[in-house]
Amino acid sequence: MRRLIPVLLVVVALSLALVEAQDLGRRLGGANGPTPVEAAPNKPAPKLADGTVDLSGVWTGGGDREIGTLLKPGELDTILLPKTKQLMASRNDGQDPYNYCLPGGPLRITGGFAWRLVQHPTVNAKYIFMLQEGNAHTYRQIFMDGRPHPVDPSPTWYGHSIGRWDGDTLVVDTIGLNDRFWLDGSGIQHTEQLHMVERWTRTNLTTMRRDVTFEDPGAFTRPFTVTYTARLGVPESEIMEYICIENNQYGLAQGLQPTAAGEPVK
Amino acid sequence: MRVTFGIPVALLLAAAAPSPAHHAFAVEFDAKACADVAGVLTKVNYENPHAYLFVDTKNAAGQVEEATFQLSSTSNLRRGGATPAVLNASVGKEVVVRGCGSRNGEKNRYAASFIKLADGTIQRLGQDVEGVFGTKIWN
Numbered sequence: 001m002r003r004l005i006p007v008l009l010v011v012v013a014l015s016l017a018l019v020e021a022q023d024l025g026r027r028l029g030g031a032n033g034p035t036p037v038e039a040a041p042n043k044p045a046p047k048l049a050d051g052t053v054d055l056s057g058v059w060t061g062g063g064d065r066e067i068g069t070l071l072k073p074g075e076l077d078t079i080l081l082p083k084t085k086q087l088m089a090s091r092n093d094g095q096d097p098y099n100y101c102l103p104g105g106p107l108r109i110t111g112g113f114a115w116r117l118v119q120h121p122t123v124n125a126k127y128i129f130m131l132q133e134g135n136a137h138t139y140r141q142i143f144m145d146g147r148p149h150p151v152d153p154s155p156t157w158y159g160h161s162i163g164r165w166d167g168d169t170l171v172v173d174t175i176g177l178n179d180r181f182w183l184d185g186s187g188i189q190h191t192e193q194l195h196m197v198e199r200w201t202r203t204n205l206t207t208m209r210r211d212v213t214f215e216d217p218g219a220f221t222r223p224f225t226v227t228y229t230a231r232l233g234v235p236e237s238e239i240m241e242y243i244c245i246e247n248n249q250y251g252l253a254q255g256l257q258p259t260a261a262g263e264p265v266k
Numbered sequence: 267m268r269v270t271f272g273i274p275v276a277l278l279l280a281a282a283a284p285s286p287a288h289h290a291f292a293v294e295f296d297a298k299a300c301a302d303v304a305g306v307l308t309k310v311n312y313e314n315p316h317a318y319l320f321v322d323t324k325n326a327a328g329q330v331e332e333a334t335f336q337l338s339s340t341s342n343l344r345r346g347g348a349t350p351a352v353l354n355a356s357v358g359k360e361v362v363v364r365g366c367g368s369r370n371g372e373k374n375r376y377a378a379s380f381i382k383l384a385d386g387t388i389q390r391l392g393q394d395v396e397g398v399f400g401t402k403i404w405n
Contacts, residue, residue, distance in 0.1 A: 034345065093293045101315065114341070133341060135315075240341035244315045253294035253336070253377070255370030 033060030033114040033133075034233030037206050045168065045202035050123050053168040055202055057117060058237035062210050062230030064111035066186040070226040084189055084219045091187035094254060097180060101244035103136040103157040105181040106174055106196060107212065110230060111135075114239045128163055128170070133239040142172050149175050155192050157181060170200040183214070191218030206232045291366075295336075295377040297395040299367035303333055303376065307361045307384075310353045314339050319353070319378060319391075321363060335365050335378035337391045348381075348389040359384035366395060 046054040068076040080088065098104045104111060113134025119125035128142040142163040153160045153176030160176040174196040183190050194216040201209045208230040215223040291297070305323035317337040322330050337343060343353075361383055365376025378391040380399060390399070 099293075134339070240344065242314050242339055242341055246314045247311070247318075248315055249336070250315075251294070253368030253370060253372065253375055255372075 033112060034058050034237035036060055036231035037234045039207070039231075040205045041207070043205035045204060048119075048123050052119075052123070052125075052165065053170075053202055054119070055117050055128075055170060055200060055208065056119050056122070058233040058239060059110065059115055059117060059208060059230040060233055061112070062110035062115075062208060062228045063107045063212075065184075065228065067184045067188055067226055068186055070228070071224070075224075079220050079222065079224050080188070081219055081221060087189045088187045091182075093185070093187075094251065096182055096185065096187065098135060098182065098185070099250050101136055101248050101250075103138050103181060105177065105183065106140060106158050106161070106198075107183060108135075108181075108185075109138070109140050109158070110210070110228075113242070114233065114237065116239050128172075131239060134242050135244050137242050137244060149173070155179070159194075159196075166199070168201065170198075172196075172198040172200065174198070189219060190214070190216045193218045208232075291377060291393055291395055294369055295366045295395075296369050297366055300364060300379070300396050300398075301367070302362050303335075303365055304360065304362045305333065307353075307356045307359060308332070310350065310357060312340050312343075312350045312353075314341075317343055319363065319381070321361065323374070331374055333363075333365070333374040333376060335363055335376050335391070337378050338393075343391070346390050348391060352383070352389065353381075356381075356384040363391070364396075364398070 048054050071079075077085070093099070098108065103109070109115065109130055109132045111132075111134075113132060115133060116129075116131045118127075118129040118131065120127045120129065126143075126145045128144055130140040130142075132138055132140075136157075138158070140158045140161065142161040144163045146164075147162060149160050149162060155178035156176060157178060157180070159174045161172050161174040163170055163172045165171070175194075177190070177192065177194045177196075179189070179191050179194075182188065183194075194214065197213045197215075199209075199211040201211075203209050210228040210230060211225055212228065213223055213225040214220065303321060303323055305321040307319060308322050309318075309320040311318040311320075317340055319335040319337060321333045321335065323333050325331050337348075338346075343349070361381055363376070363381045364379040366379070368375040368377075377393075377395075379394050379396070381389050381391055383389060
């Protein structure tokens, strides 16, 4: 017992230190986005009055990691066409249009910043909106009324998205994307032929799984799928105003002279 | 106690990092060129995509030089407790800012990690790229 006392004291001291540290960590904040709510894997995803799963809320993550890190080692190399590989190799982080306050496209809109999912109307939604706090401070709209894609869509930053429910999973199909954004932070390029299919599943109260399949014969050798996870923010979470072009000095500390928002430094 | 306290804090913050900020830190700033910069806080620009602090420091010759610190976004600062009122309360007073220098060598331009305000409290202002928060240097 005497031997146990010092060990117990150390355990208690370390536990207290950790609790104190966690409090301090929360107080000081850390990464972007809202503080994630404590994981609750045993609490199911909430349902609306009509039985549809409720995906609404302020979330963080779900599109922030580089695609290569979500694949098997070496797999990305087999997916990228030679020209895609070449373009990616020629890029550096300083050229990412995202850093010049331009939109990040449908994958990165749910990246490191806080984002809110809105089902409108709440029951039997005809639209789903994803509102991004950060970067270009933009939104993405997903049509839930059964309409098809247009035959000749305008190439845009978020494309044309139509959604449907597959059980409790929201399936979003997107075409009509422009080729002006980087698919992810590693500089993977795509073409206007990009076709994305996302499967959003709220696996429990606090977690949203996002399986994304990319298909682009102009950039990739074959379709491929990666999985992201978004975490629910604490109940008091709100998205806040963030106007990236307000005073973007990106590049100054690197020795670059940023152009007016719109075009990266070449 | 401070040392045992600091290690879990550093581990916690290391585990919490790094959700990508608006801009990748390493493109612009050098994590190996960080220093404690002491001086008088003269101005707080609470704006996006990054807030800025301006501090009058004294060089080796005793002359005043203005240092510019790039902070996180206003939403991150607010979520972390560094509200305008908290920062503005130290305007005109002595503060110490942990900052990492710019890659282009521009003098007195930093990315800020933390600040010790005039009342002695510490606030997080940006990424802890050195992993020093909670250590004996910053606790």
